[in-house]
Amino acid sequence: MNNFKDDLEFTTVWSFPERGKWETHNSKYRGNFAPQVAKNIILRYSNEDDIVLDPMVGGGTSLIEAKLLNRKSIGVDINPKAIEITRKNIVFNKGKYEPKIFLGDARNLNFLENNSIDLILTHPPYLNIIKYSEGKIPGDFSNISGVKKFCNELEYAIKELYRVLKPGKYCAILIGDTRKNRHYIPLSYYVMQKFLKNGFILKEDIIKVQHNCQTTPYWKAQVNKYNFYLIMHEHLFIFRKPFDNEDTSKFIYSKYNCL
Numbered sequence: 001m002n003n004f005k006d007d008l009e010f011t012t013v014w015s016f017p018e019r020g021k022w023e024t025h026n027s028k029y030r031g032n033f034a035p036q037v038a039k040n041i042i043l044r045y046s047n048e049d050d051i052v053l054d055p056m057v058g059g060g061t062s063l064i065e066a067k068l069l070n071r072k073s074i075g076v077d078i079n080p081k082a083i084e085i086t087r088k089n090i091v092f093n094k095g096k097y098e099p100k101i102f103l104g105d106a107r108n109l110n111f112l113e114n115n116s117i118d119l120i121l122t123h124p125p126y127l128n129i130i131k132y133s134e135g136k137i138p139g140d141f142s143n144i145s146g147v148k149k150f151c152n153e154l155e156y157a158i159k160e161l162y163r164v165l166k167p168g169k170y171c172a173i174l175i176g177d178t179r180k181n182r183h184y185i186p187l188s189y190y191v192m193q194k195f196l197k198n199g200f201i202l203k204e205d206i207i208k209v210q211h212n213c214q215t216t217p218y219w220k221a222q223v224n225k226y227n228f229y230l231i232m233h234e235h236l237f238i239f240r241k242p243f244d245n246e247d248t249s250k251f252i253y254s255k256y257n258c259l
Contacts, residue, residue: 009040014236015209023068024089029059029082031130033123033174037208037236038065041121045170045238046071049096050118053164055106055157056141060086060099062121067095074117075101076109078140079133105139106157112164120161120171124154126178126187147185155194162199167243170203171195176210176234182226188235200239201251208234 019027020035038061046052048070054062057075059082066073067090077083083103090099102111106122125132125142127150132142144150161171173195175188196202210232223230242248 008043009036009206012204013207013209014040015211017211019212023092023094024064025061026059026089029085031123031125031132032059032061035061035065037174038062038121039069041172041236041238042066042069042071042119045172046119051116052119052121053112053117054122055109055120055161056122056124057086057101058082058123060089061123063090063099063101067092067097067099070096071119072097073099074112075099076104076106078103078105078137082132107139107153107160108156109160109164114163115166117164118166118169120165120173122172123174124157126176129178147187147190150187151190151194154191155198158194158198158200162241165241167241167246169241171200171239171241172236173239174208174234174236177231179228179231182228184231188237192235192237195237195239199242201242201248202237203240204236204238206236206238208236210234 014037016034016036020039022035025035042052042062042065050071052062052066052071052073053076054073055076057063057077060075063073063075063086075086077086080103083101086101104111127147128142128145130142133140135143137143141150141153144153165171173191175191177187178185192202
């Protein structure tokens, strides 16, 4: 594996008050994750010349980092606008490999072979908190408001991620929680259960602190009025696909009350 630099993360709490702005990274695509997340995950869980997949590529953060770090990469998104933005963001003269980008659905990655991907890194929508296509694209996860339906639809994508990932390799997903009627909805844990149900093993649960959210000023003013706390963290789950015939009973995963 790589020799890690001193400035890379080494605990399960990550906080990046200043978003990385090197190369073409920017915050114009609302909801995209900090490039520091992609950099840390790619360096720790892959090697040069590996293949990195982001099946919900959004603004292309993961592909930019994969290119900079000399990884082959594949980006998929159901939204043509996201594909257009990503294609623009990966144009720079660094790296050994040009990313491959496809308009498609994470629930159907039939153009990828079984056990062909070295690392998966993605950041799906959190229900319909940010509506990327405003209901205009059938199948867009960001158009789903119901928690159960969201998790059930995401499960189809999870099955595909398991299929294409090589045994022993890792899948990282950044996912947050939400509220409904002032009560906490642990969306991230429901999603985690779906991954576990479909064969993945949990390697890490990293808490990522949120900074500079556009809606924070509004909701801060509502805290005392409605008596709740602002959600200012996300979960970065790192899952591993077991090796063939690996005994996973030692991980104490038996039955889960999945949605």
